[in-house]
Amino acid sequence: MKVNRKLLPIKLHYFLFMAALGPILPQLPLLGKDIGISAIVMGTVTGILPFTFLLTKPFFGLLIDVYRQWRKPIFLFLIFVMTLSFCGIYFVPSRETAxxxxxxxxxxxxxxxxxxxxxxxxxxxxxxxxxxxxxxxxxxxxxxxxxxxxxxxxxxxxxxxxxxxxxxPDNGLYSSFTFWSFIIFMSVGTIGFNVVNSISDAICFDIVEDQSSYGNQRLWGSIGFGFAGLISGYIIDMFSKTSANYVPAFVIMTLFSILDLFVCAKFIELPVMEAPKNIFNDLKVLLTNVHVVTFITFTVLAGMLDGLIIYFLFWYLEDLAIETGTTQVKLIEGLTLAAETIGAEALFFLISGKILQRLGHVHTFTMCFMSYALRLALISAAPSPWWFLPIEFFMQGPTFALTYTAIVAYANELAPPGMSATMQGIASGMGDGAGYAVGSVVGGLFYRYLGGKATFQTFTWVTLFCGIMHFILHASVLKRKRNAIRPDYEEID
Structure with missing residues (x-):
């Protein structure tokens, strides 16, 4: 088999970049929990953060495009700031309790x-x-x-x-230096990660000749994320005694980030990203089409489900571990990350194109919601944290990986000529921004007042309802509407 050397740098960047985030990103809510931040406060903070993505992603995209000679330094600077911010969390002082x-x-x-x-x-x-x-x-x-x-x-x-x-533990916490330094470091690091991730996808689409091969490059990020998360979880458990010792996670993150900076500086050429023209007029055209409005609405709902899982899956895992007396929690979390990313996620990134060709974008999107409902139901029914491993191994693929690909492909099909970038920006911003925000805030409220099990059960029924409504709308109302946004528009099957 012939290796395409041109694509090796982008594969390596995805692997190293996501490997740097694997030990830290899923642990952020737990790091906040350890210093006494409640579920509702953490949910509110992580719910506000995604709204910043709606501003920072286009801002840095335009900045790189306008100052073309500085695009690589800006990209490297963002990775550096992200790494520095996440490292700063380690130095946040703890609050002693009497x-x-x-x-x-x-x-x-x-x-x-x-x-x-x-x-x-x-x-x-x-x-x-x-x-x-x-x-x-x-x-x-x-x-x-x-x-x-x-x-x-x-x-x-x-x-x-x-x-x-x-x-x-709440006495004076939310006005303390500990709380605000943690929030600032977490916020800057998370924003940096999302901006770099968005620019990385733009680089990938510019480098690959066949855009359908995007999944073949992106899956290396999943492998890196799962691999580093697994190693980190095992080492944390090995070094931890009465409480979790996160030093190995920060060390692994720093090492992979340094390697990623070297690869990006030495081997990757950044593309020139064109600034959008007449963006407000384009948005008006797009947002008056019923198919686009429906697509965006359900994209937000899909983002809501990802937000719930990202911010509260491990929170629930640790609470369930206490209830069942399960030990080696950090090892389980690391194995869960590996199961998610190295298992079905990588597989579905490879076969998602064939699924879309066979079922069509609409029916694939409906299937994604049904898969999320099954995943949430299984999580809520798990008798111990060890059951999370097979659940996440099999369900991360037909949920996250297939949904991510379906949204990108669906947005491309809905966009009229010359507006593909605008449509992709709207889909990404609404899913990663508004969707994550809703999932985080609502998830935090439910978790605070209903508990983890009831929260995942409630979201199971909500997700099932979303899938049914998506199918009904496209089988009835939208099937009769032909108000296309371009002359050659035909309904997407």
């Missing part, structure tokens, strides 16, 4: 407390549930005592009870 034990006599009434008080969460065998109380420092030896308010005076009547209290 944990203390005392008997019922170690209390005083509110009017006798010191002026410095702070909330604590207390548990006792004498109480049916945890209570949020107030505590103060008793003396110079940092001994603590409870400060009983009128609402908690009943505790004074408890005898022979022992309490275990921990300083409330």
């Amino acid at each position: 944990k203390f034990e005392f008997d019922f006599i170690d209390y005083t009434f509110w009017n006798a407390c010191s002026k410095t008080v702070f909330p604590v969460v207390c548990n006792s065998s004498c109480l049916p549930k945890s209570l949020v109380l107030m505590a103060s420092v008793k003396n110079e030896q940092s001994l603590y005592q409870l400060c009983l308010t009128p609402e908690t005076h009943f505790l004074a009547n408890l005898s022979k009870c022992s309490f275990v209290c921990v300083e409330d």
Whole structure:
């Protein structure tokens, strides 16, 4: 078999770039969880972030096009900033929490407390549930005592009870340097990743002669992501003791990023990307067509499902591990990443073109929603984290990989002559931007108030409804409408 040497650099870039992200990207919500950020706050933050992609992607695309002589330095600079930002998360200071034990006599009434008080969460065998109380420092030896308010005076009547209290982790967290430094590093790194990823796809389409071979190049990114995630998960578990040690993940990310910078600087030639012309007029033409509006709507819904899985799959995995007493959690997460990317995802990137030719874009897109519904249902029914491995191995392909390819191909078919780039930009921005935002925010709210299992069950029914509605709309309303956006337009089967 003859190797196309021209395509080796882009394959290597995809592998190294995604390998750098494999150890870090899926762990971001868990890193936030470890410093005390709640699911609803993390969901809100990760829900706001995708809206920035709608601005940063076209901005840097135009910047590279206008300053053509600086396009490679700009591209390399973005990779460097992304790496530096994710590395910065490692240096975010942790917040120490006070944990203390005392008997019922170690209390005083509110009017006798010191002026410095702070909330604590207390548990006792004498109480049916945890209570949020107030505590103060008793003396110079940092001994603590409870400060009983009128609402908690009943505790004074408890005898022979022992309490275990921990300083409330939310106390001052969201105004602390720890929280804001983590959010800034995570945000800049995530934005950098998405911009670089978008530019990488543009480079790939410019380099390949046959655009249908895009999947053959992109699958190397999946292999790199899964390979590095697997290695990282195993090493983290090996070095971790009472809590997760993320040092290996940051080291692996840095090494792969340095190698990627070298490959991009030495071997890859960046394309000249044309700035869109009459973009507002083009958008008006596109967004008044019912087929385009329907496509964009369901693209957002597909992005919502990816957002839920990306931000909360591992969160649910770790909660399920606690419930079932499962150990080696980071190894399971690494194996899950490998199962996703090296398994069916790589296969479906290869065969997605044949599936689209056989079923058509509309029916393929409907099948994607049905596959997502099955995937979410299986996740919610998993009795232990180890079941995530076969689920993700088989379902990542017919969901993420096939959906990604279907959206790109569908957008290309819907676009009139000369507007393919505009249509692709809209599809990518709405899916990765608005879709991820909805999935993150709504997923965070559901997770906070319903729990992980119920969240994935609820999204299962929502996804099933979306698939049915997509099929019905194209079999009825859209089948009768012929308001094409170009003279030679025919309904996409």
